[in-house]
Amino acid sequence: MTPQQLQIEPAPALDSFHFFPPGSRRHNGTPRLARHESPKAESPSSPRTIRIALAGCGVVGGGLVRLLHESAPAIAARFGVRFELTRVLVRDVLRDRQLPLEQRLFTNELDSFLGHDADVVIEAVGGEEPARTIACAALKRGKKLITANKELVAAHGSTLSTLALENDTGLDFGAAVGGSAPVISTLRDLVGASTPLSVRGILNGTSNFVISLLERGASLDSALASARKRGLAEADCTRDLDGRDAAAKLAIIGWIAFGIQPIDLKVRRTSLIPGLERLVRLAGILESRLRFVAECTQLGENRVAATAEPVIVDSLSSFGRTCLEENRVELDLGWGLPLSVSGPGAGGKPTAAALLSDLLRLESPPNDRGSGAAQFYSVTDPRPHRWLVAAEQDAASLQHSANAAGFGVERVVTDLVGAAVITAPATWERAQSFVAALEATRAEPCIARYERESETEVLQ
Numbered sequence: 001m002t003p004q005q006l007q008i009e010p011a012p013a014l015d016s017f018h019f020f021p022p023g024s025r026r027h028n029g030t031p032r033l034a035r036h037e038s039p040k041a042e043s044p045s046s047p048r049t050i051r052i053a054l055a056g057c058g059v060v061g062g063g064l065v066r067l068l069h070e071s072a073p074a075i076a077a078r079f080g081v082r083f084e085l086t087r088v089l090v091r092d093v094l095r096d097r098q099l100p101l102e103q104r105l106f107t108n109e110l111d112s113f114l115g116h117d118a119d120v121v122i123e124a125v126g127g128e129e130p131a132r133t134i135a136c137a138a139l140k141r142g143k144k145l146i147t148a149n150k151e152l153v154a155a156h157g158s159t160l161s162t163l164a165l166e167n168d169t170g171l172d173f174g175a176a177v178g179g180s181a182p183v184i185s186t187l188r189d190l191v192g193a194s195t196p197l198s199v200r201g202i203l204n205g206t207s208n209f210v211i212s213l214l215e216r217g218a219s220l221d222s223a224l225a226s227a228r229k230r231g232l233a234e235a236d237c238t239r240d241l242d243g244r245d246a247a248a249k250l251a252i253i254g255w256i257a258f259g260i261q262p263i264d265l266k267v268r269r270t271s272l273i274p275g276l277e278r279l280v281r282l283a284g285i286l287e288s289r290l291r292f293v294a295e296c297t298q299l300g301e302n303r304v305a306a307t308a309e310p311v312i313v314d315s316l317s318s319f320g321r322t323c324l325e326e327n328r329v330e331l332d333l334g335w336g337l338p339l340s341v342s343g344p345g346a347g348g349k350p351t352a353a354a355l356l357s358d359l360l361r362l363e364s365p366p367n368d369r370g371s372g373a374a375q376f377y378s379v380t381d382p383r384p385h386r387w388l389v390a391a392e393q394d395a396a397s398l399q400h401s402a403n404a405a406g407f408g409v410e411r412v413v414t415d416l417v418g419a420a421v422i423t424a425p426a427t428w429e430r431a432q433s434f435v436a437a438l439e440a441t442r443a444e445p446c447i448a449r450y451e452r453e454s455e456t457e458v459l460q
């Protein structure tokens with residue numbers, strides 16, 4: 001939030017504020033948080049009240065309740081606002097959540113929740129339903145919607161954004177990507193000046209946390225148990241480990257950075273499982289690190305390729321040094337060095353902090369780039385990459401299999417289970433066919449993109 005946005009005039013009557021009253025669109029068509037002018041000025045010291053209906057009071061929603069409670073004096077002093085929770089949707093209304101909230105605010109009835117009288121709706125339920133119903137109902141009633149739900153935005157972002165515009169209200173989802181790292185707001189701020197050449201990131205704190213613990217010798221089960229204990233992983237964290245979570249965040253990045261609608265982004269996604277422990281071990285043997293990297297890259301002629309896959313990176317690279325639940329996003333803006341945004345990418349407190357940022361943002365920025373901007377379109381990645389392909393075969397057999405599939409082999413390594421080859425650059429389709437051939441022989445292959453420089457490049 002810029003200092004200009006923070007200028008808050010002496011607080012008027014508490015009931016004189018509304019979010020986005022009819023006719024309050026900005027010059028660019030984006031709705032804004034606006035205030036009815038009141039002839040009666042009120043004491044400059046009384047903060048205005050913004051009423052919140054909170055859907056979901058788990059790790060993120062509960063974290064927000066605590067944050068709002070703890071920061072209330074600072075928020076009132078600095079922003080001149082006071083947040084009041086008017087309704088909280090949960091499944092279990094009887095559970096003691098150890099939160100500074102009156103029991104009467106909780107409901108488990110969707111209809112009762114949708115009948116709230118709040119100014120802003122925060123969706124922290126997760127998944128597609130009832131999140132989509134809650135979001136649509138809020139926007140149709142002209143209420144600002146703030147969500148931490150990447151699945152929802154990746155699947156329905158454009159519909160929700162249109163609803164927000166039609167109803168003179170706003171849609172914010174900064175908490176859905178990057179946790180505490182301000183990825184979306186950074187992209188929005190930059191997009192008018194220049195479109196990134198690429199946006200690359202470690203976008204899933206849970207899988208990065210698990211990979212970091214495996215690097216330190218933990219088993220997959222104990223790494224997952226630690227992640228759950230720290231509130232970084234749900235009971236079922238398949239979406240984190242198979243890359244769907246990162247791919248959904250990438251779809252949102254592709255929308256804000258390149259204007260490609262989230263559902264139109266073709267993401268090549270490779271799961272970390274099965275094979276995760278083995279890939280981590282092989283990366284260690286190669287004195288490298290395994291990371292799950294999601295990227296959108298311009299290929300020229302307004303084409304954008306999107307991938308979300310395991311990548312072997314240099315240990316000393318910025319991604320190699322991104323550990324535990326940290327998220328890191330690098331924007332290549334053609335400035336020589338990338339612009340980086342990083343921070344804890346999972347957990348109640350960081351995500352709640354990102355929701356609070358969206359709450360305190362006076363104007364909801366546009367999500368679409370507008371018809372005047374360059375139009376980008378999504379293509380499948382045609383670029384050749386080096387690949388690390390591991391299989392339960394001895395080194396000579398695997399090298400033979402690679403050569404038979406038409407692959408040049410730059411390096412062969414062995415581990416306790418078998419061997420791995422690092423191939424000469426080849427397209428994903430060719431790498432896929434090699435993996436399929438190994439699968440046919442039950443050699444249990446796994447694959448990661450290999451991003452370290454080749455020995456020849458290092459020497460040059």
Ligand SMILES: NC(=O)c1ccc[n+]([C@@H]2O[C@H](COP(=O)([O-])OP(=O)(O)OC[C@H]3O[C@@H](n4cnc5c(N)ncnc54)[C@H](OP(=O)(O)O)[C@@H]3O)[C@@H](O)[C@H]2O)c1
Binds near residue numbers: 055108126149346351
């Ligand atoms: N956890 C993180 O680190 C993190 C980080 C970034 C973004 N997010 C996103 O934030 C959102 C919430 O995640 P979370 O970790 O807070 O999830 P969570 O701990 O499972 O909390 C979900 C909350 O929603 C309520 N809920 C779920 N289904 C419901 C239904 N059908 N009707 C009524 N209430 C329902 C649950 O009620 P009960 O409490 O009664 O079960 C719970 O309070 C998700 O979209 C997630 O992707 C999470």
